[in-house]
């Protein structure tokens with residue numbers, strides 16, 4: 001017997017509730033359309049993403065693929081056009097302005113690429129870290145955490161220095177301490193090492209790893225930096241506003257690091273073939289699929305000259 005409409009609706013609702021479950025970050029069919037002067041740009045086109053609590057994840061992708069848009073949504077700065085975006089059980093689409101403010105002050109911490117955007121130059125490092133605590137109404141006596149954080153991240157010696165008196169790498173590590181000030185559950189970093197040389201980048205990245213390991217905070221880093229991408233457990237590739245690939249790293253039997261790249265399969269069975277694979281075999285518009293016992297074969301379509309006429 002065919003299912004009734006209400007049975008189909010109930011089934012669809014069950015499927016929706018199941019996606020991502022109670023993961024720390026869940027994006028389900030996320031869409032963000034920008035409208036400027038009558039022109040629409042679809043920056044996120046049905047992006048699915050699940051990140052568990054305590055993960056350290058890198059997000060990579062070509063310029064314009066939607067990485068910053070995703071980070072802006074997750075930080076509560078921007079509201080998506082449609083879909084689901086949930087962090088720590090909070091719904092980022094339906095939040096009230098008051099909840100959004102609370103979310104931005106105490107659930108999520110943000111680190112920008114431009115060091116100047118993260119810190120106030122006329123305050124010293126300790127005062128910079130204390131500022132978000134003050135804004136959140138924390139009593140002065142409880143602000144000792146500022147020094148603890150600077151110590152944890154290896155920049156205690158900068159505590160009394162004003163921002164221009166520090167190196168770029170030190171500034172970014174202080175910025176991580178500022179982002180951690182109110183004990184957020186999630187840290188988002190947009191190209192945090194974009195302006196730094198590789199040695200300094202390594203120190204900043206190590207500081208993010210320390211925050212992740214010692215404080216258990218979930219960390220999402222948007223980056224072009226291959227150094228960062230090679231040191232996290234999971235790298236998520238974004239293409240044309242969708243998650244397209246994932247690289248998982250694990251330790252092999254001999255202690256070596258094994259990286260395996262996967263294409264992301266969405267719930268309706270769509271996946272994005274890597275562009276270079278498609279180019280290598282001249283694949284466009286359609287491909288032929290064949291189901292084998294343990295894999296699916298993908299072939300370029302046969303030449304059918306009459307077909308296009």
Ligand SMILES: Nc1ncnc2c1ncn2[C@@H]1O[C@H](COP(=O)(O)OP(=O)(O)OP(=O)(O)O)[C@@H](O)[C@H]1O
Nearest residue numbers: 034036041043061062063064065066067068069070
């Ligand atoms: N405020 C905006 N108004 C209009 N279009 C925008 C806006 N912000 C982003 N876009 C467009 O959305 C798309 C995704 O941009 P986004 O900045 O998220 O990409 P990205 O992957 O972070 O790129 P990059 O690595 O260069 O920072 C681009 O086509 C961009 O031009």
